[in-house]
Amino acid sequence: MLMKDLFERIKRDKGPLGKWAKLAEGYYVFPKLEGPISNRMGFNGKEVISWSINDYLGLASHPDVMKADAEAATEYGMAYPMGARMMSGHTVFHEQLEQECAAFVNKESAYLVNFGYQGMVSAIDALVTKHDVIVYDVDSHACIIDGVRLHHGKRFTFMHNNIESLEKNLERATKVAETTGGGILVISEGVFGMRGEQGKLKEIVALKEKYNFRLLVDDAHGFGTLGETGAGAGEEQGVQDDIDVYFATFAKSMAGIGAFFAADDEVIQYLKYNMRSQMFAKSLPMAMVKGALKRLDMLRTMPELKAKLWENVNALQSGLRKNNFNIGNTNTCVTPIFLEGDVPEAMAMVHDLRESYGIFCSIVIYPVIPKGMILLRLIPTAMHTLDDVNESIAAFSAIRDKLEKGIYKRIAATMM
Ligand SMILES: Cc1ncc(COP(=O)(O)O)c(C=O)c1O
Numbered sequence: 268m269l270m271k272d273l274f275e276r277i278k279r280d281k282g283p284l285g286k287w288a289k290l291a292e293g294y295y296v297f298p299k300l301e302g303p304i305s306n307r308m309g310f311n312g313k314e315v316i317s318w319s320i321n322d323y324l325g326l327a328s329h330p331d332v333m334k335a336d337a338e339a340a341t342e343y344g345m346a347y348p349m350g351a352r353m354m355s356g357h358t359v360f361h362e363q364l365e366q367e368c369a370a371f372v373n374k375e376s377a378y379l380v381n382f383g384y385q386g387m388v389s390a391i392d393a394l395v396t397k398h399d400v401i402v403y404d405v406d407s408h409a410c411i412i413d414g415v416r417l418h419h420g421k422r423f424t425f426m427h428n429n430i431e432s433l434e435k436n437l438e439r440a441t442k443v444a445e446t447t448g449g450g451i452l453v454i455s456e457g458v459f460g461m462r463g464e465q466g467k468l469k470e471i472v473a474l475k476e477k478y479n480f481r482l483l484v485d486d487a488h489g490f491g492t493l494g495e496t497g498a499g500a501g502e503e504q505g506v507q508d509d510i511d512v513y514f515a516t517f518a519k520s521m522a523g524i525g526a527f528f529a530a531d532d533e534v535i536q537y538l539k540y541n542m543r544s545q546m547f548a549k550s551l552p553m554a555m556v557k558g559a560l561k562r563l564d565m566l567r568t569m570p571e572l573k574a575k576l577w578e579n580v581n582a583l584q585s586g587l588r589k590n591n592f593n594i595g596n597t598n599t600c601v602t603p604i605f606l607e608g609d610v611p612e613a614m615a616m617v618h619d620l621r622e623s624y625g626i627f628c629s630i631v632i633y634p635v636i637p638k639g640m641i642l643l644r645l646i647p648t649a650m651h652t653l654d655d656v657n658e659s660i661a662a663f664s665a666i667r668d669k670l671e672k673g674i675y676k677r678i679a680a681t682m683m
Pocket of ligand 1: 381382383384385387408410456460485487488516517518525526
């Protein structure tokens with residue numbers, strides 16, 4: 268075989284998303300939303316109602332949050348502290364944030380990570396050896412999939428939120444672990460971020476009576492939005508104590524950067540000394556840490572933010588259901604609208620939605636969801652108003668009508 272220049276393939280094959288770049292970039296992907304993060308933002312020279320920003324509690328542009336961020340940046344700059352936590356990048360505020368995160372989600376200890384994605388990859392890597400077995404939901408977020416990719420031992424997927432399938436795979440995993448002498452790590456999400464279904468944590472936890480495993484939960488979308496105090500999906504389902512390793516990112520309801528793991532102190536101490544993404548990377552900057560402390564304080568002391576969020580979630584979801592939209596089985600804030608159509612139709616429809624109706628939302632298509640389906644993914648926030656909800660439902664009804672009449676198919680043919 269003749270050797271090739273490595274970049275030959277890259278020039279020829281742009282990848283499953285990259286192949287759409289010419290058509291999509293700047294509009295469908297890498298769009299530039301402008302103005303303060305809010306329910307209404309600028310896009311392509313107009314105002315749009317923005318339904319695609321995970322600022323659940325409306326903290327991103329809250330004046331108290333912006334003040335705290337600015338003060339911390341003025342005092343410390345963006346460099347402080349320098350080095351990895353283990354070597355020279357540790358401060359009392361990092362420690363304080365860890366203690367407060369642990370207390371908020373009712374766990375003994377917590378460990379901060381710079382980004383949820385790399386933190387999750389690295390935590391999975393640290394928690395298992397080649398003798399251990401991972402059993403995880405097939406619809407898991409990319410950070411879980413990529414963490415599992417690092418695993419040298421056996422792994423099994425179970426069908427999405429399907430407890431029978433989980434049990435079947437736990438049986439298989441148990442057989443493997445009995446031969447290797449390892450343990451089992453089950454991974455689920457608190458909230459599946461595309462379709463908005465909570466992971467069936469209660470049912471998963473119930474299986475602990477029959478099988479010997481530890482449970483890791485990625486609660487990126489549940490933290491701050493679910494449970495009486497906002498401690499997430501585990502609190503909502505009454506099983507927070509049975510989650511062995513709890514994970515949440517600051518990138519959603521906290522409107523920040525960073526993430527944390529919370530668990531028994533022994534487990535957290537282990538992660539501190541074994542998570543390569545933290546041992547070999549610079550510490551979270553102080554402005555992020557102090558900003559997160561402010562946000563966490565607001566989560567604790569301003570329950571009205573979560574109440575307002577849910578008022579909007581309920582108005583949006585009940586309005587969509589009343590208008591016969593298929594919003595799947597969401598039982599969280601994440602609100603999907605399932606429609607039928609091909610990829611070019613989806614593009615024409617979203618263009619119309621943005622240009623004619625001033626609605627900006629994320630669109631999910633094949634291969635993320637099955638061929639022939641279009642998913643409009645809406646994230647209601649505490650910033651939205653009932654006017655936003657009503658105006659948007661009217662717009663969705665109008666575009667569904669056009670989609671069903673084949674109008675977007677015709678428009679797409681001229682766009683392509
Ligand atoms: C379920 C889930 N896990 C992990 C992450 C990654 O978190 P971060 O943005 O902090 O890297 C995200 C996205 O932000 C997510 O939706």
